[in-house]
Amino acid sequence: MIPRPDYLNSLRTALRRSPVTVLLGPRQCGKTTLARLLEKDSAATYFDLESRQDLARLQNPELALSSTGDLVIIDEIQRLPVLFDVLRVLVDREPEKRRFLILGSASPDIVRNVSESLAGRVEFIDLAGFNLMEVGPDSATTLWLKGGYPRSFLATRDADSFAWREGFIRTFLERDIPQLGISIPAPAMRRFWTMLAHFHGQIWNASELARSMGTSDKTARNYLDILTGTYMVRQLQPWYQNVGKRQVKAPKIYLRDTGLLHNLLSLPNYEALNSHPRVGASWEGFVMEQLLLTIRPGAAYFWATYQGAEIDLFFIHHGKRFGIEIKYSESPKATRSAQIALNDLGLQHLWLVHPGNHTYPVDEKISALPLTAIGQLREQIELFSR
Numbered sequence: 070m071i072p073r074p075d076y077l078n079s080l081r082t083a084l085r086r087s088p089v090t091v092l093l094g095p096r097q098c099g100k101t102t103l104a105r106l107l108e109k110d111s112a113a114t115y116f117d118l119e120s121r122q123d124l125a126r127l128q129n130p131e132l133a134l135s136s137t138g139d140l141v142i143i144d145e146i147q148r149l150p151v152l153f154d155v156l157r158v159l160v161d162r163e164p165e166k167r168r169f170l171i172l173g174s175a176s177p178d179i180v181r182n183v184s185e186s187l188a189g190r191v192e193f194i195d196l197a198g199f200n201l202m203e204v205g206p207d208s209a210t211t212l213w214l215k216g217g218y219p220r221s222f223l224a225t226r227d228a229d230s231f232a233w234r235e236g237f238i239r240t241f242l243e244r245d246i247p248q249l250g251i252s253i254p255a256p257a258m259r260r261f262w263t264m265l266a267h268f269h270g271q272i273w274n275a276s277e278l279a280r281s282m283g284t285s286d287k288t289a290r291n292y293l294d295i296l297t298g299t300y301m302v303r304q305l306q307p308w309y310q311n312v313g314k315r316q317v318k319a320p321k322i323y324l325r326d327t328g329l330l331h332n333l334l335s336l337p338n339y340e341a342l343n344s345h346p347r348v349g350a351s352w353e354g355f356v357m358e359q360l361l362l363t364i365r366p367g368a369a370y371f372w373a374t375y376q377g378a379e380i381d382l383f384f385i386h387h388g389k390r391f392g393i394e395i396k397y398s399e400s401p402k403a404t405r406s407a408q409i410a411l412n413d414l415g416l417q418h419l420w421l422v423h424p425g426n427h428t429y430p431v432d433e434k435i436s437a438l439p440l441t442a443i444g445q446l447r448e449q450i451e452l453f454s455r
Contacts, residue, residue, distance in 0.1 A: 071223075076103055080107060084107075090170050098217070101117075101144055104142045114137040114142070140169075200363070201440070216326040238259070241299075241301075246258060251295060262301070266324060269330055270350035271321065272317055301324065303324075303357075309372070324354060353381065360395075360446070378409040380410040382394075387454040401431070422439070422440055426441070436449075
């Protein structure tokens with residue numbers, strides 16, 4: 070098992086200071102494994118709402134939950150929404166007596182219920198699959214190809230990993246989506262998801278996808294929001310300000326897990342990936358997820374103008390502005406676009422993240438940084454923020 074100490078420490082900290090902690094993330098990303106580790110450490114009471122036996126234990130939820138120990142873990146809470154109101158009653162009645170850790174895979178449903186029932190009493194933690202800091206830089210190519218879902222990444226053969234991901238996609242479409250109360254035919258959503266894979270890393274254009282599917286812009290937007298809310302897709306929002314140029318105001322679309330992206334593009338191994346015309350876009354999305362999981366900015370954006378200037382990732386830290394360009398080249402250079410972004414946005418520093426092996430200065434405020442060294446970014450950002 071690959072240890073995940075950062076997430077465990079975040080959970081322990083959240084449980085100390087908040088009566089309710091919500092751990093969110095896609096299915097099969099490791100939420101239950103982390104919760105079981107906490108259960109062993111804390112002698113917690115565990116309820117898995119996909120178990121009929123545990124559902125039976127909660128026939129009288131207020132009584133069952135009020136007679137437990139100091140930590141209560143409830144897995145897949147979206148299957149029993151009535152528990153949100155019960156938790157509010159118990160927390161308000163005895164705020165210091167016990168802590169609740171609730172796990173779920175459908176973020177819109179859970180966030181809405183939590184916001185309505187547990188406002189001011191809850192802390193959220195988002196969990197993704199394995200990241201580069203956890204598996205180590207030597208496994209970067211494997212992580213890119215197979216994605217971060219534990220069973221996919223740990224599969225010993227590419228064919229086994231590909232088969233697991235195919236099963237995951239089918240289960241997600243045929244079981245998970247209907248369980249959210251969404252009545253969309255699995256073939257229609259699969260077709261939309263596959264089309265979205267071909268637009269991975271591009272600006273969202275509802276009209277173009279809707280025309281390709283023979284449906285309305287509203288339907289395409291609804292499909293996108295479903296995949297976003299269930300952690301399959303990331304919508305990276307644009308940053309725009311008055312710089313005297315027409316700026317892009319639609320989000321950029323990325324499939325969060327490149328392993329699933331490669332299944333939807335029918336790329337079973339590295340050779341097929343490396344020869345595919347979307348290999349650069351795939352690598353950009355992979356690096357984007359690793360950057361966001363490493364830096365963990367409060368808010369992240371991209372920036373682009375209709376004149377062609379752009380920056381892949383823009384964020385603010387301690388009032389200072391930073392940018393990152395993702396280059397699928399082992400010797401990236403500062404482009405005119407990067408210089409425009411540096412000046413127009415007033416960036417403190419700009420990094421060019423690349424697949425090579427060397428870190429070196431490109432300009433006074435521009436550095437080239439290999440993907441395998443992105444663990445250094447936190448320290449460098451703090452340094453430039455002083």
